[in-house]
Amino acid sequence: MTTMVPIIDFDACSLARSKVASDRLPELARSLLKSLSVDGVVILKNHGIDEKEIRSAFDLSDEFFRSPADNKLLFEAKSEDNFKIGYAHSGTERYSRVKNFREAFRLRPGTHSTIDTVVPGFVKAQQLLFTSMGKLVQRLVRLLAIGLEIDENVFTDKFKKMGEEGNSSYMMHNWYTTEQSFDKSGEAIRLFGHFDNSALTLLVTSKHPGLQFRNREGEWSDVPPSGDNIIVLIGQIMEAWTEDKLKAPFHRVTFPERDQGTDNRMSCAFFAIPDNAHTICSIHGSEKYPPFKPDVFFVDKLNVLYK
Numbered sequence: 001m002t003t004m005v006p007i008i009d010f011d012a013c014s015l016a017r018s019k020v021a022s023d024r025l026p027e028l029a030r031s032l033l034k035s036l037s038v039d040g041v042v043i044l045k046n047h048g049i050d051e052k053e054i055r056s057a058f059d060l061s062d063e064f065f066r067s068p069a070d071n072k073l074l075f076e077a078k079s080e081d082n083f084k085i086g087y088a089h090s091g092t093e094r095y096s097r098v099k100n101f102r103e104a105f106r107l108r109p110g111t112h113s114t115i116d117t118v119v120p121g122f123v124k125a126q127q128l129l130f131t132s133m134g135k136l137v138q139r140l141v142r143l144l145a146i147g148l149e150i151d152e153n154v155f156t157d158k159f160k161k162m163g164e165e166g167n168s169s170y171m172m173h174n175w176y177t178t179e180q181s182f183d184k185s186g187e188a189i190r191l192f193g194h195f196d197n198s199a200l201t202l203l204v205t206s207k208h209p210g211l212q213f214r215n216r217e218g219e220w221s222d223v224p225p226s227g228d229n230i231i232v233l234i235g236q237i238m239e240a241w242t243e244d245k246l247k248a249p250f251h252r253v254t255f256p257e258r259d260q261g262t263d264n265r266m267s268c269a270f271f272a273i274p275d276n277a278h279t280i281c282s283i284h285g286s287e288k289y290p291p292f293k294p295d296v297f298f299v300d301k302l303n304v305l306y307k
């Protein structure tokens with residue numbers, strides 16, 4: 001059985017509005033919460049991030065990935081960097097014998113300022129999108145608090161420094177190659193099943209299908225390509241923070257037969273992580289989730305995933 005991913009009209013909280021439509025927030029908060037507490041994934045329409053802004057960041061990262069390997073390796077992620085900020089060539093991520101055939105570029109504002117020499121305009125375009133994604137996260141987490149009927153600032157207070165020192169949120173461009181890996185059941189995949197270790201992930205994809213999440217029946221269910229919308233996934237930090245009220249979906253990217261051997265697939269994910277200085281206490285003090293530091297939680301989980 002496939003589960004339809006709910007499409008949420010975000011207009012009341014759209015970034016195109018300088019002020020949110022306060023009278024419509026409770027209803028929007030309720031519908032967001034209802035969907036995210038079942039499968040942990042929704043699609044936002046009317047989010048207000050200019051489609052040209054997304055397109056430009058996508059096109060420039062495509063240009064980067066298509067540039068000669070020597071250029072790309074100038075920006076390779078250093079192993080001493082916990083968050084592996086920078087470029088990673090294909091096949092560096094593996095889980096048991098399954099490899100992900102994607103090139104990736106993880107970035108934050110202020111990193112890789114010299115990349116403009118390889119792809120002019122890259123830095124500014126990524127910075128703009130990063131900032132918009134951060135603003136959208138602020139609006140989303142406020143709504144989640146309203147929906148959970150807790151103080152509406154509980155989450156927003158912890159996301160004050162995205163893009164600055166003291167916060168580890170990052171944006172990641174993925175460029176899936178035409179190589180394929182096979183999971184245990186022999187299915188062709190581009191990215192193995194995993195949970196995100198963020199609080200929230202905002203995702204835009206190229207036109208290629210393949211993203212799937214495991215639904216409540218334990219079956220793989222399709223998430224359509226984002227088009228002009230934004231896909232929102234709950235990550236494990238938010239799952240712990242809300243004592244499992246919001247569910248982190250297990251997800252993967254398959255390699256549909258019609259795309260095999262042809263196109264590159266692209267996606268851009270924004271991983272929102274609370275400011276490092278805070279200790280995260282689950283909203284009602286559940287014993288299942290003792291207080292934790294977001295950066296430590298994040299690194300621990302990352303090390304498990306990419307061992």
Ligand SMILES: O=C(O)CCC(=O)C(=O)O
Nearest residue numbers: 174196205211253267269
């Ligand atoms: O490429 C996609 O659609 C999903 C990417 C993803 O799940 C990730 O990078 O964590």
Ligand SMILES: [Fe+2]
Nearest residue numbers: 194195196251
């Ligand atoms: Fe993911």
